[in-house]
Amino acid sequence: MKKLQKSTNSLISIVGVFLATMIFGALIILMIGKDPLLAYSAMFSYAMGDVSAIANLMNRSMALILSALCAAVASNAGIYNLGGKGQIELGAIAAAVVGYKLVGLPLYIHLPLCILAAVVMGILGAAIPGYMRVKWKVDEVISTIMLNSVFFMFTSYLANYPFRDVTRWSGTTPPILDSATLPYLVKSIDLRSGIVFALVAAAIIYWILNYTNQGYRWKMIGLNPRFAQYGGVNVGKDQMKAMVLSGFLSGLAGAVLVCGSNYRFWEAIAGPYGWDGVLIAMLAKNNPIAIVAVSFVFSIFKNGALGMEQVASVPSDLTGVLLAALILFITGREFVSILFRRRKHVILVDEEVKQ
Amino acid sequence: MNLDFILDVLGTGLRMATPFILAGLGGLISLSAGDLNISLEGFMLIGAFFAVLGSYLFESYLVGIAFALMATVIYGLLFGLFTIRLKADVFVVGIALNLLASEATVFFSRLFFNVRGSFSDPRIQGIPNIHIAFLDNVPILDQLFNNHSAFVYISWVMIFIFWLLIYRTPYGFYFRAAGEHPEALGTTGIQVNKIRWIANVICSVMCGLAGAHLSLGYLKMFVEDMTAGRGFIALSAVIFGGSNPITMAITSLLFGLAEGISLRIQNMGIPSQFTLMLPYLTTIFALVFRAVRKSRKSTTLLTSIATNEPETKGE
Numbered sequence: 001m002k003k004l005q006k007s008t009n010s011l012i013s014i015v016g017v018f019l020a021t022m023i024f025g026a027l028i029i030l031m032i033g034k035d036p037l038l039a040y041s042a043m044f045s046y047a048m049g050d051v052s053a054i055a056n057l058m059n060r061s062m063a064l065i066l067s068a069l070c071a072a073v074a075s076n077a078g079i080y081n082l083g084g085k086g087q088i089e090l091g092a093i094a095a096a097v098v099g100y101k102l103v104g105l106p107l108y109i110h111l112p113l114c115i116l117a118a119v120v121m122g123i124l125g126a127a128i129p130g131y132m133r134v135k136w137k138v139d140e141v142i143s144t145i146m147l148n149s150v151f152f153m154f155t156s157y158l159a160n161y162p163f164r165d166v167t168r169w170s171g172t173t174p175p176i177l178d179s180a181t182l183p184y185l186v187k188s189i190d191l192r193s194g195i196v197f198a199l200v201a202a203a204i205i206y207w208i209l210n211y212t213n214q215g216y217r218w219k220m221i222g223l224n225p226r227f228a229q230y231g232g233v234n235v236g237k238d239q240m241k242a243m244v245l246s247g248f249l250s251g252l253a254g255a256v257l258v259c260g261s262n263y264r265f266w267e268a269i270a271g272p273y274g275w276d277g278v279l280i281a282m283l284a285k286n287n288p289i290a291i292v293a294v295s296f297v298f299s300i301f302k303n304g305a306l307g308m309e310q311v312a313s314v315p316s317d318l319t320g321v322l323l324a325a326l327i328l329f330i331t332g333r334e335f336v337s338i339l340f341r342r343r344k345h346v347i348l349v350d351e352e353v354k355q
Numbered sequence: 356m357n358l359d360f361i362l363d364v365l366g367t368g369l370r371m372a373t374p375f376i377l378a379g380l381g382g383l384i385s386l387s388a389g390d391l392n393i394s395l396e397g398f399m400l401i402g403a404f405f406a407v408l409g410s411y412l413f414e415s416y417l418v419g420i421a422f423a424l425m426a427t428v429i430y431g432l433l434f435g436l437f438t439i440r441l442k443a444d445v446f447v448v449g450i451a452l453n454l455l456a457s458e459a460t461v462f463f464s465r466l467f468f469n470v471r472g473s474f475s476d477p478r479i480q481g482i483p484n485i486h487i488a489f490l491d492n493v494p495i496l497d498q499l500f501n502n503h504s505a506f507v508y509i510s511w512v513m514i515f516i517f518w519l520l521i522y523r524t525p526y527g528f529y530f531r532a533a534g535e536h537p538e539a540l541g542t543t544g545i546q547v548n549k550i551r552w553i554a555n556v557i558c559s560v561m562c563g564l565a566g567a568h569l570s571l572g573y574l575k576m577f578v579e580d581m582t583a584g585r586g587f588i589a590l591s592a593v594i595f596g597g598s599n600p601i602t603m604a605i606t607s608l609l610f611g612l613a614e615g616i617s618l619r620i621q622n623m624g625i626p627s628q629f630t631l632m633l634p635y636l637t638t639i640f641a642l643v644f645r646a647v648r649k650s651r652k653s654t655t656l657l658t659s660i661a662t663n664e665p666e667t668k669g670e
Contacts, residue, residue, distance in 0.1 A: 032466060082446075132639075136646040141446065142594055143642060145393065146635040149584055157628035275450055282447050315465040320458025327451040328433075331443035 014330075018297075021326040028321070029314055039312035043319070046307020047300040055191035057299050059261060062194035063088070064295040066253035067270075067277025069198075069205050070246045072286035074126075076209060077218035077242035078225055079133060083144030084250045085274020086151030087125035091118035091254025093155045096265035097163050099176030099258065110179040115255040122251020123244050125151055130243025134236040148274065156267045163265075171267035182260035194260035197252060199292065205249075206288040218242055253277075272302075279327055298323060362498040364615050370503060371618075372604075372611025373572070374399065374565040376510040378589035379596070379603050380517045381561025387521075387598045388554035389534030390438050393449035395562055396586025397456030402427045402566020404460040407479055407577040408467060416480045416571055423567040424560055430456070431559025439551050453586075461579055475576030482506060482571045506568040513561075517600040530554055531598065565589070588614075591638035610634040 026036035047053055067084045074081035081087075095118040102110060129147055132138035156171060165174040185191045209215040217238050220228040229235050253273065258265055276298060284290035301323055305316035378395045385392040392398070402423040409415075409422025430452065437448040461471070468474045482504050490501045521527030532540035533550040541547050569585070570577050588610050596603030613634055617627035 080446075082450075132643055132646075136643055136650055138639075138642045138646045143639055145587065146591060146639050149587060149635045150632050150639075153628040153632040157626050160628075161626055275454060279447070279450055279454070282444075315462055317458055317462040317465060321455065321462050324451050324455030324458060327447070327454070328437060331437055331447055331451070332441050 017326065017329045020329050021322055024325055024329075025318065025322045028318065029312075032314070034312050034314050039308045039314045042307040042311035043304030044300070046311075047304035052189040053303070055186065055189040057296065057303055058195040059190070059192050060299040060303055061292075061295045062192070062198040062260070063253045063257050063270075063273045064276060064280060064298060065198035065202060065292055066249050066256065067273045068280035068284065068291045068295060069201055069277075069288060070126075070249040070253065071278045071281035072284070072288065072291060073205060073209075073218075073249065074242050074246040075281065076222050076286045077239050078222040079130065079239045079242055080141045081126055081129070081144055081243060081246045082141060082278055083125065083129060083147045083151075084246075084253075084277050085270045086144075086148035087122045087247055087250035088254045088257070088270035088273060089155045089268070090125045090151050091122040091251035092258045092269045093158055093163075093173070093254075093265045094118045094121040094251075095180075095255040095258040096173045096176060097158075099180035100174045100264075102180075103177065105179055107179045107183075110177070111182065111259060114176070114180045114259055115252065118255035118258070119248050119251035122249070122254060123247035126243045126247025126250065127240070130240050130247075133243075134240050152268065155265070159265055159267055165264070173265045175264045176259065180259055181263060182256070192260045194256035197256055197260075201249060201252065202288040202292050209286075209288065214238070214241070283327065283330055359498075360619075362495060364619050365612070366499050367615035367618060368608065368612030369499065369615075370507060370573070370611070371614040372608045373504075373507045373510045374569055374585050375589045375592050375607035375610055376514065376604050377506070377565035377568065378562050378586060379592040379607050380513055380600055381558035381565075382589055382593040383517070383596070383598060383600060383603055384521075384530060384554045384561075385558040386593055387527075387530045387534050388551050389537065390445050390551060390555065391449075392434065392555075392558055393446060393590060394434065394452040394456070394586070395558075395589050396582050396584070397449075397453040398427050398430055398559060398562030399566040399569060399582045399586050399589075400456045400460055400580065401430050402563040403570035403581055404463060404566075404577050406563075406567035407474065407570045407575075408463075410479045410481075410571055410575075411468075411476055414478050414480050416482045419480070419571050420482075420564070420567045424563040427559040427563030427566065428556060431555050431562075434559075435552055435555040439548050439555070457580055460577075464577060464579070471579065473576055473578040475574075479571070479575045481573070481575040482568070504568065504572040506564065506572055509564070510568075514600050514604045521598065521600060526550075526553070562586075588634045591634050595638045595641050609637075 022040070026040070029036040029039050045053075047057060067088060070084045070087070071081055095114040098114045098117040099110070102113065105113070125147065129138070129140045129143040132143055133140040159171050159173055163173045165172050167174075182193050185193045185196065207215075209218065217228065217233050220231065220233060221235050221238055225235050254270070257269055257273075262269065280291055280294045280298060284294045301319040305319040308314045308319070309316040378399055381398075382392055382395050405426035406416075406419040406423035408419075410419030412418070434448060434452060437443045438445050464474055465471060468476075484502050485505050485508055487501050490497045521530070529540065529545060529550045533547050533554070537547045540550070565585075566582070569581060574581075589607070592603055592606040592610055596606040610633075613630050617630040620630065621627040
């Protein structure tokens with residue numbers, strides 16, 4: 001019961017923050033002399049107006065959800081993976097290369113091979129900083145940020161030199177074969193099946209985190225690694241497992257991007273998904289169900305941007321500004337709620353924040 | 356591979372290192388005060404945009420620099436508001452501010468200049484190059500050190516100013532104490548948060564200078580996301596070089612050199628990705644090297660337990 005009340009409270013405050021962001025955006029739109037109501041209605045109708053708009057929303061959300069799950073699984077276990085961007089790129093190029101190089105395989109062998117290649121590369125990309133953290137205590141926040149750039153350069157090299165599509169002007173691999181593409185879920189409205197992967201992954205992660213021993217151990221480590229250690233948990237091993245799962249998810253995101261949506265690799269393919277995923281995971285407090293919801297909100301903003309520009313001639317980049325504002329408002333909201341709590345809670349929250 | 360080519364690459368390296376040095380000095384202060392600012396990238400981008408805006412509006416590079424500094428300081432106050440006042444996680448705020456900078460500069464450039472991608476205009480006045488007359492007749496030094504943008508020289512002076520600030524004034528001590536043992540600093544009667552605010556403003560100012568140098572130093576234009584990872588390279592230089600401005604600056608010079616080499620060999624058709632990777636790779640290796648050495652030293656049970664600190668607090 002208490003739990004229910006807590007989650008209603010947090011829902012109310014999320015809605016409040018969302019409204020505050022919309023009002024902030026409306027003020028900006030007013031300042032540049034445009035009509036906010038028109039802009040917003042255009043944004044929402046463009047993003048959710050009809051079936052194909054909804055399908056489009058799903059298509060955009062699939063990689064976002066996977067990328068956010070990748071960040072969430074790791075930080076839930078007290079180890080940060082900010083390297084989703086680089087790992088998704090590694091996974092994507094693996095899927096793309098396997099997808100166009102292996103000729104003559106049937107779909108049911110070729111496609112799983114692509115996904116397998118992507119997942120292996122994603123795991124590799126996450127296991128390196130994970131191993132460095134567990135073995136030598138190298139700060140994984142820094143190493144994953146640095147590896148983002150390393151993997152970006154590496155995949156950019158691969159896409160520009162050995163696996164380059166010579167008919168294109170720069171930085172892409174040739175299109176993958178039909179036998180490597182994910183089939184459509186509903187062809188007529190352009191709904192791709194990647195969203196199924198994302199939702200199933202979210203459900204499985206939710207189950208692992210809440211109903212398994214492993215999930216319990218991760219949560220324990222995330223809350224207090226020393227306590228977990230004294231309680232007999234092998235912190236290093238479990239954190240390594242979390243990183244591997246995290247890398248698995250980012251590899252899957254790469255595969256879904258290439259096989260299910262872009263059909264080839266290009267430089268910085270994970271550009272919009274890597275950091276957004278980290279932010280979504282933080283906003284959703286690593287809860288997979290909330291991640292799905294927040295990802296949809298992100299996608300509504302991003303997909304609706306074009307509508308806002310076409311109908312109300314508000315520059316589409318405003319939505320990016322609004323998303324950043326949303327994140328800042330949410331981080332600020334915690335402070336506001338601290339003010340209303342009792343003193344002993346203040347101390348608790350302070351400690352949480354310090355962590 | 357003749358001498359001219361080598362000098363050219365070295366000169367380019369010196370030039371390329373400037374934004375790393377400027378932003379790195381700021382990042383170094385913020386790191387030692389305990390808030391690792393991972394949004395150096397965003398701060399530089401804001402600085403770069405407002406430098407162009409100011410220079411375009413008033414046809415003066417000085418106004419451009421003033422605009423850049425004002426904008427980044429306001430941005431820094433925002434960072435401080437969230438991290439110091441509201442005690443939000445520095446990484447969340449850092450990532451959010453990176454995102455905000457990249458989106459807001461595009462939004463503003465469409466609003467003010469009505470363009471996407473890049474903006475250049477004859478009205479934009481760049482920061483002048485400094486011509487040192489007596490170097491004209493010295494063959495090698497002339498090629499290396501002469502005719503750089505003013506900020507290149509300013510950044511070299513800044514290294515020593517920061518060295519003095521950190522090692523010869525009490526503030527250097529306060530910054531480190533605020534990062535490493537805030538409670539201890541608090542008991543001496545110094546307000547920890549005030550020190551953090553000061554560090555934060557210094558960091559913003561330096562990033563503003565770095566940004567102004569990027570957009571007004573050589574190019575005289577603003578390009579969408581023109582920082583292109585330079586903030587992260589500056590961050591690596593800070594982590595690699597530690598809290599000493601001189602080692603940080605040397606690291607920046609090496610990273611600048613790597614970028615200079617990439618630029619040249621790219622023109623020759625050789626893949627530049629691997630040289631561009633070098634700053635990040637060397638930083639990772641340095642982190643591993645340092646960590647391995649440290650873990651050999653301390654093998655007690657307590658320290659071997661994985662701690663849950665999201666940030667490194669200086670060395």
